[in-house]
Amino acid sequence: MNKIPPLDQNSPEAGFFKQTMNTFEAITARKSVRTFNGLKLDDNILSELRAFCDSLNNAGTSEPACFKGIKRPQIAIIDDAHQAGKLGTYGVISGARSFAIMAYGEDWAEQVLAGYLFEKAVLECTRQGISTCWLGGTFNRAGFQEAYNSLTSSVNNVNPIADNIVGIVSPLGHSTHKTRFAERVMRRVARSAHRHPFKNLFKGIEPPTQQLIDTLCNGNTSGISLEEALKAALEMMRLAPSSRNSQPWRATTETDMDGAISTVRIECVTDNKFSKIDFGIGLYHFIGSLAETGHTGGINLTCPNERPTAIWSSSSNEFHLQE
Numbered sequence: 001m002n003k004i005p006p007l008d009q010n011s012p013e014a015g016f017f018k019q020t021m022n023t024f025e026a027i028t029a030r031k032s033v034r035t036f037n038g039l040k041l042d043d044n045i046l047s048e049l050r051a052f053c054d055s056l057n058n059a060g061t062s063e064p065a066c067f068k069g070i071k072r073p074q075i076a077i078i079d080d081a082h083q084a085g086k087l088g089t090y091g092v093i094s095g096a097r098s099f100a101i102m103a104y105g106e107d108w109a110e111q112v113l114a115g116y117l118f119e120k121a122v123l124e125c126t127r128q129g130i131s132t133c134w135l136g137g138t139f140n141r142a143g144f145q146e147a148y149n150s151l152t153s154s155v156n157n158v159n160p161i162a163d164n165i166v167g168i169v170s171p172l173g174h175s176t177h178k179t180r181f182a183e184r185v186m187r188r189v190a191r192s193a194h195r196h197p198f199k200n201l202f203k204g205i206e207p208p209t210q211q212l213i214d215t216l217c218n219g220n221t222s223g224i225s226l227e228e229a230l231k232a233a234l235e236m237m238r239l240a241p242s243s244r245n246s247q248p249w250r251a252t253t254e255t256d257m258d259g260a261i262s263t264v265r266i267e268c269v270t271d272n273k274f275s276k277i278d279f280g281i282g283l284y285h286f287i288g289s290l291a292e293t294g295h296t297g298g299i300n301l302t303c304p305n306e307r308p309t310a311i312w313s314s315s316s317n318e319f320h321l322q323e
């Protein structure tokens with residue numbers, strides 16, 4: 001079988017993907033890809049990604065305290081070759097030979113955490129030069145569930161949990177230069193290239209300048225004021241993927257007596273099957289970006305009326321994430 005040669009660890013590409021792609025770059029570089037080149041991923045990359053997923057599956061990694069005690073979703077990577085062609089996507093995806101799959105339970109917090117962690121895995125793929133596409137609807141549930149149920153800890157370090165349902169999958173691979181008609185239709189229907197303007201989503205805070213975003217994407221993430229860091233973190237949330245590009249994140253800020261931003265209240269305005277997952281994705285973009293600038297804070301996560309809400313507060317120092 002054709003294989004993509006392993007990335008030479010001393011090559012410029014290895015340096016580009018492994019060392020220099022920070023959270024801002026990965027977020028701005030990522031977009032959904034549905035047409036892949038049909039080649040198998042290199043075994044070394046697959047085992048690195050599996051190790052990364054293992055670390056996400058185990059509590060104790062560096063997430064904010066609000067996620068402590070929540071049952072963790074399970075993320076695994078499976079190969080089409082071992083599944084006798086059962087990993088169908090109704091023609092939405094073509095040429096992908098490997099998939100990341102995520103199984104989780106029904107609890108709202110578990111779903112928020114699932115969105116948060118799977119996006120972490122997606123951005124790690126972007127860093128490794130691997131394309132992805134979140135799929136929540138257009139995949140053969142029975143085939144993927146069967147693949148999850150038959151996982152053994154020998155490859156993925158995952159022992160399937162009986163109540164877990166495979167709710168999200170993503171193809172993993174390298175894109176082709178050409179897109180297919182089905183892919184162009186999908187992007188046009190979801191208006192995937194469009195995001196709501198910053199001012200329509202977030203109140204009490206101005207959008208960041210392009211110069212600030214460029215600076216952060218160039219790796220200059222230190223010495224940024226808290227206000228600039230919050231602007232950039234919200235901008236990163238705005239760029240997050242969401243089901244049908246629904247972009248459910250809204251935020252309002254409050255200031256203290258000195259006029260400094262003291263809280264950011266982030267709310268979810270949709271109420272559908274993927275709202276909590278979408279919310280978790282945006283939350284990871286916000287927290288991961290903020291942490292990249294060296295700023296910390298606390299997150300209080302609740303779910304009044306089935307709508308997840310996260311309140312970031314500067315007065316707490318409860319998270320300082322090590323990526």
Ligand SMILES: Cc1cc2nc3c(=O)[nH]c(=O)nc-3n(C[C@H](O)[C@H](O)[C@H](O)COP(=O)(O)O)c2cc1C
Nearest residue numbers: 031032134135136137138190192241242243244245
């Ligand atoms: C939870 C979730 C479920 C999704 N489900 C599907 C899906 O079933 N089929 C599909 O083609 N795209 C799906 N998408 C991809 C979105 O349509 C895409 O992320 C959005 O249009 C923004 O485009 P971008 O990812 O290129 O930025 C899903 C995305 C998310 C976050």
